Amino acid sequence: MTTAxxxxxxxxxxxxxxxxxAIAVRLAADGADVAFTYRGSHDRASDVVERIKATGRRAVALAADSADPVAVRDAVERxxxxxxxxxxxxxxxxxxxxKPLEETGVDEFExxxxxxxxxxxxxxxxxxPHMAAGGRIISIGSNVADRAVFPGLTMYATSKAALVGLTKALGRELGPRAITVNLVVPGPTDTDTNxxxxxxxxxxNGFTALGRFAAPAEVAGVVAYLARPEAAYITGATVPVDGGFTI
Incomplete structure (x- = not known):
């Protein structure tokens, strides 16, 4: 059976x-070969590799620290x-x-x-440079860029808000090449850190309209849709997956 x-x-x-x-495994389930980067646990990375391979697709795990621009560039090339x-x-x-504003160091902000x-x-x-027409660039933002309901979120909200402008500008710049650029914005999602x-x-939960956290697979489903051929006319968009957190 041909998949999307x-x-x-x-x-x-x-x-x-x-x-x-969840995104890596969902893209594989939809037919893609998937490489992914990781910084910490080799065991976690190995588990994701096996889950991707279980779908019948190829998997590549790349150790790379996203704070290092050389490592990021090398991971793409690899x-x-x-x-x-x-x-x-x-x-x-x-x-x-x-972290509270008064306790935030410039090095932490950077x-x-x-x-x-x-x-x-x-x-x-x-x-x-590796993408042909039909390429997809999808970034993951955060609901706190629109609604910071707790103190201490200045660094995180600022960084995620920057992705809105970056997405719009890249969408305009890459549109003539038929490469779309979109931003998926999760709300509270059930992960190790939250x-x-x-x-x-x-x-x-009380801040959302639906009264619950998202499952990672629900965010992955939206990413997978934006990667599909039928999403070819969506670019520069910010797509909330936040259970009504910002309404």
């Missing part, structure tokens, strides 16, 4: 856990080289930086911007 992304090649940054892992091409780039890697913004720019810049049964979960 049959024989496409995708690279997912930060793909060893949480939303990134993904395209190992899998033969590149059709979809998902910029998912991020640091969830939460790290958040390096991983959450600069790495997106660098990976996109490196990926575009579990649906965590101490603040009940309060966070």
């Amino acid at each position: 992304l049959q024989d496409k090649v995708a690279l997912v940054t930060g793909g060893s856990r949480g939303i990134g892992a 993904a395209a080289g190992d899998l033969g091409r590149l059709d979809v780039l998902v910029n998912n890697a991020a640091v969830f930086a939460v 790290e958040a911007m390096a991983v959450n913004v600069r790495a997106v720019f660098v990976a996109t810049q490196a990926a575009v 579990p649906a049964d965590g101490p603040a979960a009940a309060t966070i």
Whole structure:
């Protein structure tokens, strides 16, 4: 059976856990060969590799620190080289930086911007030469860029808000090449760093219209749609997957 992304090649940054892992596995289930980067656990990365291979697709795990622009660029080149091409780039890697303003060092702010913004720019810049018409660039933002309901989110909200402008500008620039650029904006999502049964979960649920956290697979489903051929006329868009958090 032919699937929506049959024989496409995708690279997912930060793909060893949480939303990134769900995206990597979903793209594979839709027919893509998938490379992904990871920084921490080799065991987690190996698990995602096996889940991708279980769909019948090729998998490549690339150790790379998104704070290092050389490592980011090298990961893109290795993904395209190992899998033969590149059709979809998902910029998912991020640091969830939460700290009061008075306690935030400039070095911490710069790290958040390096991983959450600069790495997106660098990976996109490196990926575009490998993409033909129909290429897809999809970045993962955050609902707190629109609604920061807790203190201490200045670094994170600033970095994620920057992706809105980056997405729009890239969409305009790459449109003539038929490469689309979109931003998926999750709300509260059940991950290791923000579990649906965590101490603040009940309060966070109250900020959403649906009264619950998303499953990572729900975010991955939207990313997968934007990677499909039928999404070819969507670019420069910010797509919320936030359970009504910002309405």
